Amino acid sequence: MIKIIVDTLGGDRSPYANIEGAVTALNKIEDLKIVLVGHEADIKKELENKKYDEARLEILNADDEITCNDKPTEAIRTKKESSLYKAIELLRTDETCGGLVTTGSTGALLAGAVLRVGRIKGVKRPAFCPIIPTMNQSVVGLCDSGANVDCDSLQLSQFALMGSLYMELAHGIKNPRVALLNVGVEAEKGDMLRKEVYEILSNDERINFVGNMEAREFISGDCDLVVADGFSGNVLLKSTEGACLNMLGMFKGVFFKNLKTKLATALLKKDIYEVKDYMDYNNYGGAVLLGASKTIVKGHGSSKATSVFHCIEQAYNMEKSGLRSKIAEAFQKN
Amino acid sequence: MIKIIVDTLGGDRSPYANIEGAVTALNKIEDLKIVLVGHEADIKKELENKKYDEARLEILNADDEITCNDKPTEAIRTKKESSLYKAIELLRTDETCGGLVTTGSTGALLAGAVLRVGRIKGVKRPAFCPIIPTMNQSVVGLCDSGANVDCDSLQLSQFALMGSLYMELAHGIKNPRVALLNVGVEAEKGDMLRKEVYEILSNDERINFVGNMEAREFISGDCDLVVADGFSGNVLLKSTEGACLNMLGMFKGVFFKNLKTKLATALLKKDIYEVKDYMDYNNYGGAVLLGASKTIVKGHGSSKATSVFHCIEQAYNMEKSGLRSKIAEAFQKN
Numbered sequence: 001m002i003k004i005i006v007d008t009l010g011g012d013r014s015p016y017a018n019i020e021g022a023v024t025a026l027n028k029i030e031d032l033k034i035v036l037v038g039h040e041a042d043i044k045k046e047l048e049n050k051k052y053d054e055a056r057l058e059i060l061n062a063d064d065e066i067t068c069n070d071k072p073t074e075a076i077r078t079k080k081e082s083s084l085y086k087a088i089e090l091l092r093t094d095e096t097c098g099g100l101v102t103t104g105s106t107g108a109l110l111a112g113a114v115l116r117v118g119r120i121k122g123v124k125r126p127a128f129c130p131i132i133p134t135m136n137q138s139v140v141g142l143c144d145s146g147a148n149v150d151c152d153s154l155q156l157s158q159f160a161l162m163g164s165l166y167m168e169l170a171h172g173i174k175n176p177r178v179a180l181l182n183v184g185v186e187a188e189k190g191d192m193l194r195k196e197v198y199e200i201l202s203n204d205e206r207i208n209f210v211g212n213m214e215a216r217e218f219i220s221g222d223c224d225l226v227v228a229d230g231f232s233g234n235v236l237l238k239s240t241e242g243a244c245l246n247m248l249g250m251f252k253g254v255f256f257k258n259l260k261t262k263l264a265t266a267l268l269k270k271d272i273y274e275v276k277d278y279m280d281y282n283n284y285g286g287a288v289l290l291g292a293s294k295t296i297v298k299g300h301g302s303s304k305a306t307s308v309f310h311c312i313e314q315a316y317n318m319e320k321s322g323l324r325s326k327i328a329e330a331f332q333k334n
Numbered sequence: 335m336i337k338i339i340v341d342t343l344g345g346d347r348s349p350y351a352n353i354e355g356a357v358t359a360l361n362k363i364e365d366l367k368i369v370l371v372g373h374e375a376d377i378k379k380e381l382e383n384k385k386y387d388e389a390r391l392e393i394l395n396a397d398d399e400i401t402c403n404d405k406p407t408e409a410i411r412t413k414k415e416s417s418l419y420k421a422i423e424l425l426r427t428d429e430t431c432g433g434l435v436t437t438g439s440t441g442a443l444l445a446g447a448v449l450r451v452g453r454i455k456g457v458k459r460p461a462f463c464p465i466i467p468t469m470n471q472s473v474v475g476l477c478d479s480g481a482n483v484d485c486d487s488l489q490l491s492q493f494a495l496m497g498s499l500y501m502e503l504a505h506g507i508k509n510p511r512v513a514l515l516n517v518g519v520e521a522e523k524g525d526m527l528r529k530e531v532y533e534i535l536s537n538d539e540r541i542n543f544v545g546n547m548e549a550r551e552f553i554s555g556d557c558d559l560v561v562a563d564g565f566s567g568n569v570l571l572k573s574t575e576g577a578c579l580n581m582l583g584m585f586k587g588v589f590f591k592n593l594k595t596k597l598a599t600a601l602l603k604k605d606i607y608e609v610k611d612y613m614d615y616n617n618y619g620g621a622v623l624l625g626a627s628k629t630i631v632k633g634h635g636s637s638k639a640t641s642v643f644h645c646i647e648q649a650y651n652m653e654k655s656g657l658r659s660k661i662a663e664a665f666q667k668n
Contacts, residue, residue: 149525231524231525235569238549250609254609264602267595267597
């Protein structure tokens with residue numbers, strides 16, 4: 001049995017989406033236990049008309065919430081009645097709890113993970129690794145997407161190793177192709193940091209390093225994991241998201257411009273929705289925090305129930321695959 | 335009379351697109367002189383059937399070409415018969431030549447500009463500033479987009495000042511809104527470099543600093559100039575370009591999927607082409623190298639004649655507006 005904690009507060013659609021996502025997960029995955037953390041009365045009311053195996057669901061009451069208006073590090077230190085604080089404390093102290101899923105504050109989660117949950121031995125700093133759909137119907141991981149804005153070459157090479165294990169074990173990609181985000185593809189491109197990392201990754205036999213990658217190729221599907229410092233990784237992730245959303249918006253403007261275009265769009269509807277669905281992060285999991293000593297998945301702040309379900313499924317898969325111990329093993333040899 | 339040098343070699347559509355673009359520019363701009371640099375015989379043959387004011391066109395023969403296979407710095411030092419080397423030498427030595435337009439190697443151009451042409455007094459390092467169309471029918475400048483992968487706070491604050499003057503003088507945007515690329519909007523976000531730059535820009539009265547900007551908002555139109563180090567600026571530019579092209583590709587797949595979708599697409603054709611045209615860099619100028627002691631415009635490697643024309647027009651506008659002396663003036667007071 002795998003036990004995952006689900007924070008029901010902090011997201012735009014909390015607690016409803018989080019609770020519904022948890023119930024879906026319980027119904028789809030047999031050997032899964034869930035602990036819902038949040039306002040107990042609200043949770044119970046929401047659960048009233050839902051069908052699920054009650055023996056596999058626990059509730060931990062938390063009266064307070066960390067919001068996006070709170071200063072992350074301060075909030076995780078002082079808001080001890082918040083759902084996120086209580087969830088992290090439970091994750092830290094209860095050996096039977098393997099993972100945590102939240103759609104709340106990224107900063108508070110990161111602070112809590114680093115300060116309270118701790119790292120796998122040998123890992124310098126945990127890093128966020130979201131997965132993004134590619135143009136060839138696959139996905140690409142990005143590590144780090146923003147946990148560490150200042151990085152050295154050891155950290156980047158660790159992101160490569162952890163990310164590679166994650167893509168292989170949790171996403172079933174054999175011998176994942178790992179690329180380094182850079183300003184050009186040639187080996188000598190980039191700053192001193194990139195040159196150092198290029199050298200390290202080229203000589204690490206545990207990693208299938210395919211060389212430098214320009215940001216233009218991020219979603220082309222030519223590699224399975226992109227390694228970046230948290231600053232440029234964050235720029236890569238957010239600009240891709242922004243450009244895709246803006247392009248969808250422009251086409252929407254075309255489709256609904258007038259009666260003629262609306263008629264034409266009706267004929268294209270099914271295929272356009274396929275593109276839209278394909279780009280929708282709700283159909284994928286969240287960003288995992290690799291290197292933390294427990295499994296941690298951060299869902300998008302505006303996650304719907306489907307997205308929360310996928311995040312729980314992702315945490316379950318990570319636990320089931322033994323990813324944490326595989327990372328620990330790899331870093332013991334480091 | 336403003337004299338601009340046009341390198342006719344080095345681009346994917348060279349020399350034809352470059353020559354045609356130059357002829358268009360001569361016909362549209364009365365007080366413009368052009369020097370075409372490249373294979374004289376080829377240029378003369380290409381000009382044979384074109385109508386233009388011959389008194390305003392010169393040719394400088396160059397038998398060699400710097401290609402993307404050459405190592406940039408080495409090429410600009412050794413390939414002394416190349417069109418780009420000769421163009422840069424002419425720009426450096428001929429006081430009547432104000433600017434240079436090329437669609438050739440970015441690296442060789444940068445090396446040549448820094449090593450041969452030199453900087454405006456007080457400018458630490460020149461920086462590339464391309465302009466990108468935004469969702470609200472305007473444009474946004476990005477400085478630096480890749481000339482300097484390692485930057486300090488003085489450089490970034492200089493990019494802000496040069497870029498601001500450029501957007502105002504060459505693009506007619508009064509009091510341009512300048513934003514700093516960062517991982518979050520709050521003042522305390524980012525690494526030490528970003529915090530230092532935030533402080534400097536907040537206190538510089540010559541700059542209309544609107545604060546930090548996340549990569550997601552790059553093409554939203556909320557600001558007129560984005561300031562970045564060359565590494566993350568390059569990531570921002572290329573990932574935006576890649577995501578937009580990939581989205582266009584996905585929609586193209588929908589539009590031409592089958593007979594039904596093709597019929598529907600026929601009805602949308604005009605509006606779709608408007609979006610495509612709007613996103614097409616050929617309809618905008620190139621990336622200018624701000625801070626060099628002469629005007630330098632780098633067009634896209636696959637530039638068509640229209641794009642070359644826009645690059646020449648851009649170089650002309652920069653010279654006409656006195657941008658170089660305005661930057662020199664601002665840096666004298668620095």
